[in-house]
Amino acid sequence: MIQKNFELTKITPINSSITKLAFHAPEIANSVLPGQFINIKVDETTVPLLRRPFSVYYVQENSVEIVFGVMGMGTKKLTLKKIGDMLDVLGPLGKPFNVSDNEELSILVGGGLGTASLPLLQKHLIQKGKKVVTFLGARTKEYLLSSYLTDVRTATDDGSSGYHGTVIELLKHFLFENKKKNCKIYACGPTPMLVTLTNVTEEYNIRCEISLETAMACGFGICQGCAVELKNKEVGFALSCKDGPVFKSNEIIL
């Protein structure tokens, strides 16, 4: 974990509401693991007060990329940045996906901006020699973030790309048809999607890790604000920033 100012090197509008930023940060690019995140202070003012967490989308040549949609003041202010501006970044933070399991097939599932943690994950899985297939869901084809991903199957709410319906429905078709015995799912997306996915993985008895999006103040465990309810009542809560953001889907209550 480091805290440092890094220079913004590239701004790429993906569509009218999603932006990709790249900044030169060798220290993070060379150490971040898939599923980890960074916390950015968008400017010096107190509105917004807190840092904003972003999954690391991809790393290449000492550069770190994030993608985000304009959700509130923090992300709005980030879209106003210019190349050459410095970004106050804390990271890498959180526990990554566990890519050391011995699955026959790795299935990546992303919903909307939840796709942001998948390209780096796929890179690591492929480097480990694993077979990977990716399922992406979004409202329309404009919101599908398929850069850097290979073997992608898509689902859109309006049918503008791929399957007309939800990504979990598409996944269910795949699981039913393929009946893979030894596969593992890695997912990130909106909570309702993750709830449905958890039910499906229980039905098919598939291991599943999910990355959660939660509001957090510090990002490294000192504020205890990002509590996640655990099925283990003895323990009670885990912290999304420190114990996650990646959890086994059967360990938490969404």
Added chain:
Amino acid sequence: MVKTSFKIGNVEFKNRVFVASGTFGYGDEARELFDATKIGGIFTKSLTLKPRKGNPPPRIVETASGLINSIGLANIGVEKFISEKLPLLKQSEVVIIANIAGGTIDEYCKVLEKLESANGITAYEINISCPNVKEGGLNFGTDLKATAEITKIVRRLTSKPIILKLTPNVTRVSEFAKVAESEGADAVSLINTLVGMAVNVKTRKPKISTVTGGLSGPAIKPVALAKVYEVVNAVKIPVFGIGGIANTNDALEFLIVGAKAVQIGTANFINPNISVSIANGIEKFCLDNGIADVGMIVGTLDTTGNESVLKSWL
């Protein structure tokens, strides 16, 4: 060379900047970024007799220049703190002030006694002011008799400094400071968070699980300064100023008003090294202004005449 040290009771602290309870875990979470030996000390998370899981999510929400939290005193319990955290902290020579909370006076006493027998604690801060727990907490801090009783009893249990942490959620906080002073407290710290709330207008639901929570951050600094000003004019014991301190200038304001030292809270979440920066910043301010001892700043508020705010306002 500027003198930065100061004493509370018989304990001398390196400088006047501390991290506030509940805003820096147990002091070991940010070791990579933060050298806690460079500040006066760390006020630990509130320690209770038994571990507490804390409140259900959502526990935090950001407001204008502020943060509302409802953590609910989540902590590992005093015994685990002693066995797992304290040995490492002792090795690193970090000055530890244990913050103690409880549902009953007996619980406060038991926690203090366990810490006292463990060694390695420099002083105790008695939290009678957390707004986010159902039992104890705020009730002690809003009842003068209970404040007196708890101070009197914990005072007898240790020769180390006792600091009472006061709530701003009363009409006259100075009355509580006076009671603490008269019952033997060595210092008071204020303010704890203000009771606040935030609502989602679409769903008409409160934004945190307990409906109301504790407001902190720059939004509360003016209130905190006024409360510290009220208390330093009412008691002789040292006051720790807390509330929205985010930079050196903020800390200096509290010292000028009369706080002997400051505690940094919410700003730690944004910059884990902020307390070291502020400690260095205070020293630099003194060097730049020919001040030999940081103590010479304390209580130097000049209330005569009027300050022109026009330039900074524009």
